[in-house]
Amino acid sequence: MGERLVRRGLLMFYKSINMAFLVSMLYFMSLNLLLNGQDSEASKVNSINLIKAGINLSADEAKQLEDRLELDPNSMGLRAQLLGYYFDKMDGSARKARVSHVLWFIRNAPGESLSGLPYCWLNPILDGEVYYRAKNLWLHQVQTYKDHPIVLGHAASFFSVYERNLAEDLLKRASDIDPNNTQWSLQLGYLYSLSLNDASVTTRREAAQKTLFHLEKLVDGRIEKTERASVVIMLARAAYEAGHLEKARNYAQELLSISQTHSSHGDAVHHGNLILGSLALKLGSVEKAKGHLIAAGKTPGSNVLNSFGPRMSLAKELLEKGERDVVIEYLSLCAVFWKSGKAVLDNWLATVKGGGVPSFESRIGY
Numbered sequence: 001m002g003e004r005l006v007r008r009g010l011l012m013f014y015k016s017i018n019m020a021f022l023v024s025m026l027y028f029m030s031l032n033l034l035l036n037g038q039d040s041e042a043s044k045v046n047s048i049n050l051i052k053a054g055i056n057l058s059a060d061e062a063k064q065l066e067d068r069l070e071l072d073p074n075s076m077g078l079r080a081q082l083l084g085y086y087f088d089k090m091d092g093s094a095r096k097a098r099v100s101h102v103l104w105f106i107r108n109a110p111g112e113s114l115s116g117l118p119y120c121w122l123n124p125i126l127d128g129e130v131y132y133r134a135k136n137l138w139l140h141q142v143q144t145y146k147d148h149p150i151v152l153g154h155a156a157s158f159f160s161v162y163e164r165n166l167a168e169d170l171l172k173r174a175s176d177i178d179p180n181n182t183q184w185s186l187q188l189g190y191l192y193s194l195s196l197n198d199a200s201v202t203t204r205r206e207a208a209q210k211t212l213f214h215l216e217k218l219v220d221g222r223i224e225k226t227e228r229a230s231v232v233i234m235l236a237r238a239a240y241e242a243g244h245l246e247k248a249r250n251y252a253q254e255l256l257s258i259s260q261t262h263s264s265h266g267d268a269v270h271h272g273n274l275i276l277g278s279l280a281l282k283l284g285s286v287e288k289a290k291g292h293l294i295a296a297g298k299t300p301g302s303n304v305l306n307s308f309g310p311r312m313s314l315a316k317e318l319l320e321k322g323e324r325d326v327v328i329e330y331l332s333l334c335a336v337f338w339k340s341g342k343a344v345l346d347n348w349l350a351t352v353k354g355g356g357v358p359s360f361e362s363r364i365g366y
Helices: 002-031 041-055 059-071 076-086 092-108 129-144 149-159 164-177 183-197 201-215 225-242 245-261 266-282 286-297 303-308 313-319 324-337 339-353
Strands: none
Touching: 041 076, 059 076, 076 092, 092 129, 129 149, 149 164, 149 183, 164 183, 183 201, 183 225, 201 225, 225 245, 225 266, 245 266, 266 286, 266 303, 266 313, 286 313, 286 324, 303 339, 313 324, 324 339
């Protein structure tokens, strides 16, 4: 019983400290497929497909792959599937198995596309000493391959969550070596966007300006609309945080245009309406803000929204103005796509109906 409670507590702790970053992982994976770098596009897609196959493995199937790996220890395909299988496992043996594969990729294949994906990221809080072993491996690799921008970029992705200054330095080095590759602007923009969740207004504004500088280089018409949305979501939020309100409005309206053309693009309709609602509230139009909140709640959902739930910034702003009914309706709409968050939504609904304002955990900023 005690062990189960500890494990449950660790899982809740893991989710609470990483929620926004896990969302960023999903965006990173989708953004990293937008542009051609020196990594081949086919290699990236194949890596993700292998990992997806691993996610669906049973415990027996994973054991069979581990047995096969003993006979063929250099098989990246087997290791990719096992990374997928172990990715969300919290027990000690699974985490130990996962980090062994992560370390193998850093040591033996730093230039392979999978080594730069979030499945090869570690957490210094939960992984402890192993994180620092991985860090030292990456520092060794970037010294060995100091003229190889892809290796520098993969190392930067590893450090992007917990050691952003180091990640920034590595990406700038990669950009200096390979200045015509827009991949570095993409990764730098993504990196700076993580600081849009910072508590300091000054830090958020500086990060927003840097995000705009790098990501606006990418929205020149070369990216397809269905893929462009992931970049424009970050641009809309960055413009809002930077105080460029008209620019934020234009990006948000572009997101709604994308959602109308591609009705399944749930992220675009959700985030576009939330930005427009916050802008309306700034201008004192509570009714328009309420309308945008409801429209955001009517999203068909997406991989990110279905897994991690809705963004709650506008809902919190409206609650603080006493607009409880519209927030209750919004939360009820979100239950349609966020089925895994039923218990969380029920708790928020009870708090709102009781006259309180939930903390909304880290769902304000992402």
